[in-house]
Amino acid sequence: MAFDGSYSATLSPTVSDSFGSSHILSNSISSLGSSTSSRHSPSHISKAYRQASQLFLTRRLPEALSTVLPLITPSTEGADASGLTESAPIVRASRSTRTKVWSLYLTILNAILELDPDEGKDAFGTQEWRALCNKVRDGDVWEEVVQFGYHGVEGDVDSDVVINLATLLLAHARSQALNQKRLENYLAASNTPNLDISKRLEATRSSRYSSRSRRSPSKGAASGADTPRDLNARVKILELYTLHVLLRNNEWDYAREFISVSSVLDEERRDAFLQALQSLQEDQQESERRETEERQRQEDQLKKDLEEARRFRAENEARERRRLDEERARREGSEVDYGIEQNPSSPGSSKARPTKNGSAVSKPAKSTTPKKKAVAAPGFGTRAAMILANLSNAIGQMGASFKANPMLLMRFIAFIISIVVMFSRRDIRERIQRIVGTAWSKVRSTAGMGVKVSYI
Incomplete structure (x- = not known):
């Protein structure tokens, strides 16, 4: 001590x-x-x-x-x-x-x-x-999951995570080419499910080292390839791959071949997959047929509208020509003769002129050639009728043009909107008012000078 x-x-x-x-x-x-x-x-x-x-x-x-x-x-x-x-x-x-x-x-x-x-x-x-x-x-999230969660090993990714990744890319990816490539890499890297019970029992009686190796994140264990749950997940992955991703890439024949040779699917599931693939292909063909018919119907309707517009324009032109002919005939019928009025005698009669010996000498009759007649100007009602007819014709032609070419109407509306927007600005309105005021003052000064000159 x-x-x-x-x-x-x-x-x-x-x-x-x-x-x-x-x-x-x-x-x-x-x-x-x-x-x-x-x-x-x-x-x-x-x-x-x-x-x-x-x-x-x-x-x-x-x-x-x-x-x-x-x-x-x-x-x-x-x-x-x-x-x-x-x-x-x-x-x-x-x-x-x-x-x-x-x-x-x-x-x-x-x-x-x-x-x-x-x-x-x-x-x-x-x-x-x-x-x-x-x-x-862009599909970078798949690489992020593989690198951060599974040490970069494609086959170690859990099947449920693969399903969620494929579904996410199926909904939002720009192209399904990367989704197809990733699923193919995963299916090639992961093991095929093994449902042999004898091998499972033998594996449970193995040594502690082998059990630790199975519990480690290896390819087979991480993917859960020896359980019925993993088989269902693998079937779900195959469903996404064959019935969604490949069809988005227009790989119908390859999808049918992949389903036929898959070792994961039994006969019942294989028949169900092939039947679903056939139904989807028929639906797509029916959809394409309907789209083609709809496009053809629209083209026929457009041709019909163009023909209707041409016929309507021809009818308007013919109606306008008939109206002009009627107006011309009406004007010719209402012309006034301003020539010298003749004696109500026969055209060949001559006016008697007495001579020195009392005998009457007939004066030769003047030529009865009609002089040039002055055309009377149309009245106010006629002019108003002409203006209304021209306005109606212009509106009809404009409607036919808009019906044949809808973009023309859109441009006209855009032009009107641009004018309204331009005049809604206060500085532009004030500038236009100044310009109009200046022009009006010049016109008034010019008119005043003309009045003064006329007075002088």
Whole structure:
């Protein structure tokens, strides 16, 4: 005891200080590790998932997305010298939790893309909203899920997550070529479901090492390829691939061939798939036939309208010609003869002129050639009738032109709207008033000068 006491008493201050500092450093490291592990613990992930679900149900999409992102994004705090970062917390979660988190994330993205552009920009900002939309429409979200959640292994992605990804891209992707390629890669990388019960029992009696290897995130286990649930999920994936994605890419023959040679589908499912494919193809052909008939009907209607417009214009021209002929005949009938009025005797009679011896000498009659008649100007009623007839003809021709060419009406309306919009501006109205006032003052001054000159 004396030796121990003397040894403890004779410790140098330097050793004591170094021991205290190392103890404090170890405590801080352990506390940091415990906080990191608690942040990435399954309870923390489940709590964040429930919170994000509540936010999503209340349509608070920005808060829900910000709650889910730390679970699926790799942390940059633990980056080493080589630049490698710590994997996302979702990687260490159970399969069910991992599937729920990824499904919630994809559901939030789908809700974001269904927002109106103005609403999305107000909620997330213009740049972030466009980045989220482009990530889904370009198919980059699939690569994000594979890299952050499954270490870049395509076949390790859970089947439910693949279904949600394919459905999301089917609804919002610009092209289904990337969706088809991703599904083909997944189907080629993942294992075929194995429902042999004897092999399952043999696998359960295997060694502890083999059971650990099955529980590790390998290709077969991660995809859940040995359960009836995975078989149903695989059938769902095949349904999306053959009856939706391939048909969007117009791969009807390839879809039929893929269904026929698939080893996952039994005879009943294969017949159901082929029957559904045949029904969809018939529906598409019927839709194309209806579209063709509708397009032909529109073309026939357009030709009929053009013929009707030509006939209407010809009738208007004929009516106008008849009206002009009637007006001309009426004007000729109402002409007034302003020549010298003749004696009411026969045209060949001569006026007697007495001579010196009393005999009457007949004076030759003057020529009865009619002089040029002056045409009377049409009256006010005639002019009004002509103006109304011309106005009616112009309106009829304008209606026929608008009916034959609807774009002409749209241009006319756009011209009227542009004039109204132009005159709705106060500065333009004031400028036009000044111009009109200046012109009117010049006209008045010119008229005044003309009056003065006429007076002089």
